[in-house]
Amino acid sequence: MPRPKMPPMKKKLNVNALKRVIKILFSYYPVLLPIAIACIIFSAVTAAIPAIFNQQVIAAIEEWFVSRDWASAKEEILPKIILLASLYVISLIAVTSHTQLMAYITQGFLGKMRKKLFDGMQNLPIRYFDTHKHGDIMSYYTNDIDTLRQLISQSIPALLQSSIIVIAVFSIMLWYSIWMTLVVLCGVIIMMIVSGKIGGGSAKYFIRQQKAIGKTEGFIQEMMNGQKVVKVFCHEEKSIVEFEKINDALYEDSRRAHAYANCLGPIIMNLGNILYVIIATVGGLFLLSGAKNFSISGMAFQISIIIPFLNMTKQFTGNINQVTQQINSVVMGMAGAERVFELMDAQSETDDGYVTLVNAKIDSEGNITETDERTGMWAWKHPHTDGTLTYTKLMGDVRLNDVDFGYTDDKIVLKNIDIYAEPGQQIAFVGATGAGKTTITNLLNRFYDIADGKIRYDGININKIKKSDLRRSLGIVLQETNLFTGTVMENIRYGRLEATDEECIKAAKLAGADDFITRLPDGYETELTNNGANLSQGQRQLIAIARAAVADPPVMILDEATSSIDTRTEAIVQKGMEMLMKGRTVFVIAHRLSTVKNSDVIMVLEQGRIIERGTHDALIEQKGKYYQLYTGAFELE
């Protein structure tokens, strides 16, 4: 949920982020934005001008009210008021246009930023998602983009407007009287110092409040997740006591933060009032003492100067106040922008592959040729430097030669891995958590790139294959099942977007999922939300298997794909799985040895090395690690 994050105050503000936001804004709206800005400036100027008219009208009143001669006064006053009114009409048009334009621009900009962020994210390598917390990535979309909204739709226009009014009013004040302007200036400086002090205190406690909220949230999260354990152990009273402590601390910080923030308003307002009195008194003194005015206009002190001057004082302090209030959100906006750019600038996944996967058929001469229609036969299209093209039939032959890999440079996870998987073979990986089983599959589809050695797919170095085509030829089913919001059918179709309903149902039957799907309230049209929360883990795994089945890839990777299905159901699913695996190269990772028993080759991994390999019978014969695992002498995990 959106919650404004306070910027880290110590860090120096990055004005570049703000500059970049403005630059992007201009590039998106090269015409509309300047128009909006012009309207803002215009309406600001018209907002400042009335002071002059006030002064002139009041001067006229002063002049005429002794004689009570409205007829002659009219001559002087009416044109001025009409001019004022017409200025106001224009100002209204300007205000309406810039607020409408800014609403349009802001939302358009946010939409484009969201899209840019999302598109960029899709291109990021898996490493990024493995090394960043999902909550943090989400907060780019929720918190940080929201701070941009505030920045663009409110802060920047308000700042622009306020500073223009301040400048305009300041010039008019100078026009009237330099002495009195200096007095106003002194007052304003005091106000700024005070608001800086209070604002600083408020910021300090807001940061502490943010931290306290984080801590409370962490505690709540843990307790809510473990609520059933709390109940079973009758631990309610104790967790309430513990919560009270954290809750009280949050209250303290929250109270202080808001206390500072709440006081700022009345203080600034009343300092403005005091300044007003001072100006009135000083003005009165000047007027009475007949001191010489010093001004650009050269006007002498008179009541018609003091009254508009007083109004201008209000306007001046009011706008200074506006500026100080916006600064907080500008700072937050900049911090948000900086973080958004961080994600945008993250290194995207590189792909130098040029070998592509195409539909193929065998022509009359027995050669493999490319075709547009789906033939069920695939070929690697391999362009060579001399301009020739060769087609290699997709078989599913995967070889790893002497592969080394580490997620970071300093820690090798896999060492000297050699694997030969012939088309149609089933290869199993067994080993403790962290032994490197999943890592191998991460390398096959190039979620990560190997450090040393070679991986060949049908004889082609996988670095030469375009990543999307490589991945299209590999179906993966992961232990942690991720389903998307949508119907069951749509989720299965995710494997191959152009699959018909019949094909999807066929795949579901193969995966053994059809049985439970048809029993769901709306069958295949049942809506799944929240990662299929209404299904059991085992049912979700079955859908994931169906999803991979519909893709019909020549090579499949099953990473603990049936771990949550009980042995009895697994036995039922087994038949379908066998059908599914037939004719494909399959890599299986399983905790349950019964799942891998029938594999052509079983590899036992330990600390990144293959320590045993062979068929089930051969490994049992060998009486090594696998034998110990099988007889239950060792615990995996």
Add this chain to the structure above:
Amino acid sequence: MLKTLAKSIRQYKLPSILTLIFIACEVVIEVFIPFITADLVNNIKSGVPINEVIKTGFLLIILAILSLSCGGIAGLTCAKASAGFAKNLRFDMFNKIQSYSFANIDKFSSTSLVTRLTTDITNVQMSYMMLIRTAIRSPMMFVFSIIMAYIMGGALATTFVVVVPVLIIGLLLISRKAMPAFRRVFKKYDRLNESIEENVRGMRVVKGFSREEYEKQKFGTAAEEIVKDFTKAERIVALNTPIMQFCLYFNMVFVLLVGSYLAITSGGTTIDVGQISAMLTYGMQILMSLMMLSMIYVMITMSAESMKRICEVLNEESTLKNCDNPTTEIKDGSIDFENVSFKYSEKAKRFALENINLKISSGMTVGILGGTGSSKSSLVQLIPRLYDVTEGCVKVGGRDVREYDINALRDSVAMVLQKNQLFSGTIKENLRWGNEFATDEEIIDVCKLARADEFISSFPEGYDTYIEQGGTNVSGGQKQRLCIARALLKHPKILILDDSTSAVDTKTDAYIRKGFKEYIPNTTKIIIAQRVASVQDADMIIVMENGRISAAGKHTDLLDNCDIYKEIYEQQTTGGGEDA
């Protein structure tokens, strides 16, 4: 709804009321200020002696200081009241949740409870602050300013007859139109964020199927639609400013025009220059107060959703309550199920358990087998009264579980849940959940029994090793053994293990069961398992299917009589179906 929430104000009623009082004072002073200012202006204008001018000025400064003090104090009390209200609300909610039964917990997902306790409360806190600060300020300001404007301006005040209705109608129309639009688009926006989250979480799937372009396209369409809706809603709201400006401008022109006419024709008797400028100030105040009112209106309706979600938690009554005069003494560990049927909620179509009859005598070891969804867990959860039966009754120690004090019952019936959890803290702290007064020796004893002592001792910090949130720094098998030790520390009369050794290797599993037999022979032990090996030595094995007991008996009997059991057994032994 408001009544429920208001109950949580409690000790912060005083600061809330003080806020209202001080703000009322502030408003009164604030309204007087332009009045005095007009005086000051007239003083200067009419050339009264300078010490008179200073006197009025002095009065003004005092008023400003008073207003500042009132405003400042109100700011402090208001912060205290709203932060305190939020604190109480959070506490009340947390408290309430602690009283929830399993059935209540099932109703709310844990993530939704977290949002309710954090974001929703923050929203309510902000609205409450806004409310007590402006609920009295704006209407008062409005009324006073109108009165003062009439006193000062007389005929000039007719401007408000035009301006006020225009503004009120304008603001009402805008919020009427904008709010449903916003609510709609916020819902869409939430969905968009959910789909982003799905993508972030399922990136391996997206990339594995090379669906990046597809996802981009899907997102693009959804995002564009949201931009359209947001723009529409935002543009309606953007009309606020021009309407406000219009009213201000109208007021300005009207006051100047009519004011100058009146001033000149009356020679300054009906109205003078000072009054004209005061009228401008009052005009501003009146319009601002209306603007503020419309803002509170919007803010409160926006947070209405949060309030509703908080009330849902506060108004949820625990489905389990102690009976009157509950018994705290549990005689022994015998368990009887008599014609028990059970479903998770009244609305559920299907019974999770049907017609269960079962007699377990104290000290027995009972194994339960069955596929996923066969209601094994449902069965055992009725014993410590985590749920209440729908029909029939469950007896522990010869008495209906509903006659016991819930805490006493649960202290005697220790259950190791399937979805178990350790909490952040040291191993010792975690184990002491079972018994907070347990000595170190007792802790080591139960850990030995649960076969956890070995690995705990191998940690450099031993029993003081810190467990991270969610227990991420111990392996699944270790976690399960710690959870068993924690339950053993209760010295229960009945111990229930709900698939609690699935990640423990078979050898250790066997040792643990052996230990149970030797060291806690009088405790009734109920073991749910996937592996036949884990239960085959039990005094009784229950085979569950579709919420019914399909067979019960000893291993050898079941092999002869129960096909399902035989099937599972053969598959796991001849098929080599050992869990590693």
